[in-house]
Amino acid sequence: MGYRLPDLPLQVLLPHISRAEDQLARLDERTRRSPVGTGFVERGHFFDSAASMWVSGELVHVEDLVLHDAHMDVRTPTHELVIAHSILRARRRIATTDPGWALSDAGISALRGRTVDAVTEREGEGTIDEDNGGGALDLDTGSGDDEFAQHFADIDAVLARSERLLTQHNAKAVSAPPAKVDVSGRDPLIYDQDWDEAERLSRWRDAMSEADVLPPSLGASVLWDAWETLEPLQRQHWLGSMLIGSYLRSRGKVGTHLLAFNVGLKAIGRERRRSPVHTTRLIAFLDALSSAAEAGMKELDRLGQTKDQMERRLRNRRSSSSLPNVLELVLSRPIVSAAMIAKAAKVTPRGALNLVAELGVREMTGRGRYRGWGIL
Template sequence: MNFTDLERLDAPALPVPELPWESIAGRLEQLTIAILRFEARLEASGLAAGWQSRCDMTEAVRALMLDGHLVDVGDLVLHDAGMDVRSPTHELTRAAAALRSRRTAMARKAPWPVSFDGLAALRGVGGIGSEAPTASRRKRPDPDDDEAYRAFANDADPWKAHFAEIDAVLDRTTRVLEGETPLPKSRSHLVYDPDQDEAEAEDLWLDLVKRTSHWPAVAAAAVAWNAWLDLNLYTRLPWLGLTMAASILRARGLTNHLLPLAAGFKQSKFRPQGRGRAKEKLDGFCSVAEEALEIANKDLERLILARELMGRVTAKTRSNSKLPELVDLFLSRPLVTVPLGAKLLKVTQKAVDLMLHQLGGALPRKLTGRTRYRAWGIV
């Protein structure tokens, strides 16, 4: 992890909390073993990609729910596929941003999200200087300055410089669209507190993460999450604190995936009250992680059972059948509609109807009672 910019801090570092290691060692060990067992079970099942895809979508919805906003998971699935049935609401776009943040964290190697560049990309503002290509950082020559283009006057291809600039622009645009280089946004004083220095708070938080890097993974993630809440970092991004805690567990090698901590927080009875002893906050995070593991295991069990039932049907199909791909859609999304399946499988809606009929009793549960809008999902 790159923490070189922390040297510019003028404010004192956050104090590292004192923990009673003798009394909490047993619970930390049990939780660590539970996470490792789930990770081994997930990898052995062969459903890791589908489970993570479903988890990211449901986590985005639950994160907005914790902030007091309701978003239908079906709307998020259709919005993600570019098949909105109505104009996206503000809450839906925020849920899509949460989904994009989790996917960005999973797309890169584990230590990257817990860094300046990774945090900038996950929160959707700022730039990633270390990841930008050399051509995109190069100063653009003035088109009216003949001296700037004199070096290319005798080239065999006089348009080489112009094409290079176009390629650099296209490369920067691709990085922005993929979330690698978020666009800078203006900060309105009507929305943001001008007296709050979020950059300094972010530096303090990253410094605390660095100083607890030798701790057990669960304890380090718990302290980082509580410090995030104490610093009141990015309150308009309610999903980011738990995503960073899950990223710390992943960066420490405890898991290769992002656990559904937002679902665990919603299910648990722990609510941070601001002031409290370090052990109480650690116990609260452990309860959140335990609830998240229980939810993750139940979802994995549903996926395994559904795959087994649908696999009995797909085993009898032809080698060029699209039915196994439809099964993969059910295993990777909270719900599937006929138009969604037709678009992603590149077949007609009639073909999707026939494949749904072919599944018979193995077809997942129908989630709607309407005839014009039909959706099925593994619940």
């Protein structure tokens, strides 16, 4: 059964649609003109990845995600942290491609990890060319050497015995009943074999054709509601929010970045997001778009003010100073460690601590070891 879009009460939805459209347009324009737009976009990937896990009921700390992404974990990564990092990498991949790529068949297949490596598709790779001997040594068995002749006789005997054993085994296999083979290659203990992901994705795409005739924000809300209702993917449900962000990019509503939709979704109560009333769910998703846009504009203001304050410390500095690199790193990460600063600025850990003190970044962890600095 596909997703059915009922008659929409536009009189009720119109105020929420207008607010979401206005907030998204303002965020997109401010990001385009902001001098900290690049850092804002990169930070948004981390915040949305952690928020996506929060919406699904799992807790992942942003600082752990940052350190894991930099290959500087302070503890063994948890299963939830690995999933959050997968979300982070998927967001980066979508943000660097064409707006409509993630919604295409190739894009969804790539994000699901179903693409086939081109290397494995090469025909004839690793085989022996029988015409030229495959680069093997050309041994002349007719040389008359008795020692070599004895060795080849032993090899022929082994090959003949192996061929007899294989023939007997094949005869038993033919007489035995054929075993059931899962052509999909999925473990039935993990995946539901009756869950037809291709069919559900097809139904979700049918809902996309209906959403295209609606305003971008309302269309995105309809698509999100269809994703929550149909649940196309068994183990990658988090992909839906990124597809919604890609849909807004393809419609030209948010063209500068991939919207951190889950950040706004955190502000919406679960009783509204999971309401049995269709109109209530759509209003909740529209309000989530507005909340995400408002949070993004506040983040832009905070980053802009911080950059202005820190740039004052860069005045009268020599051209080879490492402080500009540290400033760019701080603006693009929610939290940074001494090791991350040392790697980015190419200095020693002691030198990284000196740069942090000169830049005046606030310490956020409150710990003596594995300290982190960032912008609040």
